[in-house]
Amino acid sequence: MKVVAIDFETANETRSSPCSIGLAWIEDGAVASVDHHYIRPWDMRFAPFNIAFHGIGPRHVQDADEFPAVLDRLRGDLDGALVLAHNAAFDVSVIRRTCEHYGISPPAFDYLCTVQVARLAWPDLPSHKLNVVGRHLGVDFKHHDAAGDAYACGKVALAAAMEHGANRIHDLPSRLGLTLGRLDRDSYAPSQAPRLPKRPVRPPPRLLPPGAEQRLAGRTVVFTGQLDTMSRGEAQGLAAAMSARVVLSMSRKVDLVIAGPGAGAKLRTAEAMGVQVMREEEWLALVAH
Structure with missing residues (x-):
């Protein structure tokens, strides 16, 4: 074959x-x-x-x-x-x-x-x-x-x-x-795979640079799509560590959307509402700045 x-x-x-x-x-x-x-x-x-x-x-x-x-x-x-x-x-x-x-x-x-x-x-x-x-x-x-x-x-x-x-x-x-x-x-x-045991939840492995703890203070953040450089959970943990309020769905309270490959309805809603959209490269720069 x-x-x-x-x-x-x-x-x-x-x-x-x-x-x-x-x-x-x-x-x-x-x-x-x-x-x-x-x-x-x-x-x-x-x-x-x-x-x-x-x-x-x-x-x-x-x-x-x-x-x-x-x-x-x-x-x-x-x-x-x-x-x-x-x-x-x-x-x-x-x-x-x-x-x-x-x-x-x-x-x-x-x-x-x-x-x-x-x-x-x-x-x-x-x-x-x-x-x-x-x-x-x-x-x-x-x-x-x-x-x-x-x-x-x-x-x-x-x-x-x-x-x-x-x-x-x-x-x-x-x-x-x-x-x-x-x-x-x-x-x-569809193809099917055996279910793997869930990994224990660990803190994000990336260390934030000094002074990053307040970088997203007062911001309400949504992630959409899949980031290439880290898992969704790691990215959300980093945003929370920078004092962001991380939510899972779009609302008028959201003022920052971080969009990775495959972003769909949340990205379209953010663009229609005029909400700030940050691509993965900008997100990585924010984390590492």
Whole structure:
């Protein structure tokens, strides 16, 4: 069975807006080749947050094919393959929702989520985001670049297979107790992983610099999306340590939203209300200042 790792980038918050796909083919225990295709979104609506996240805008895709034509070129690679993706629920949903939008059949394949793989293979890592796992494994790649992320995803699966004595990536599910997901032309089944015991709650491992204790005093803060450099719980703990009032939902009392990749409704509400939005780079600068 063919093995190919994939990664999508989207133009906006909807799953039916792919603007880029990266693929990495795995053969004989190595990443054999990597490919990339720009995709022209059907409505060419690019959200500023997504552009800032992956750097792709209208000028990159103005001459690209829309999704049906790109899928036609790739269908032979995906049909019948074992597809890998880091946070596969997202990438598979991009295929499903975009195929639904265009009224076309999706490819049929089994898939394996390398986030689930990484959590089971290296449970002591502080996070299992692709950049964190890649750094742990010494994988050099450009994060949030579809081809780079697909390459890193393949390397994660290969490293986990080696770690657990699996001769092939196909053997990983049985070694780790995972159940493969499945996408068919008329059905979908999510991948499943065994439940891990909860870690004990620990104070944030990062030490605040002197004088930071009052940096967010009087501010009411919401976090949305996933930060690349720390867990949501760690970020909330740091904000509380800087005297912020951390809340979980938007209201008129919120005056600062810290938005990471995947931010959705809370970010849109904040922008509509004129609430200050801080991106991850600004948040890290605030913490370290």
